Amino acid sequence: MRKNYSLKAACCSIIGHNYQISHVVNTRVYELCCSKCGKQMTNNIYGELVPLNDRYSKINQTLKEMARKRLKAKALLSYAQNV
Numbered sequence: 001m002r003k004n005y006s007l008k009a010a011c012c013s014i015i016g017h018n019y020q021i022s023h024v025v026n027t028r029v030y031e032l033c034c035s036k037c038g039k040q041m042t043n044n045i046y047g048e049l050v051p052l053n054d055r056y057s058k059i060n061q062t063l064k065e066m067a068r069k070r071l072k073a074k075a076l077l078s079y080a081q082n083v
């Protein structure tokens with residue numbers, strides 16, 4: 001199993017990763033996963049692509065929660081204006 005991973009990782013290092021969006025945090029931040037080797041990346045608040053570690057995972061979780069609360073507040077405000 002470990003041999004397959006290193007082979008895939010070597011293949012990615014030669015050809016390059018094939019990143020696909022695995023999780024959308026908000027309109028600007030999303031998480032990417034390589035379809036070949038499974039390496040996870042995210043973009044930070046500056047738009048740079050960085051490896052997804054525990055720190056960025058917690059930051060993304062907080063950003064998603066903030067986006068959810070903002071949408072909920074906007075929906076409540078819209079509902080209150082229409083009533």
Ligand SMILES: [Zn+2]
Pocket residue numbers: 008009012016017018034035036037038039
């Ligand atoms: Zn890869």
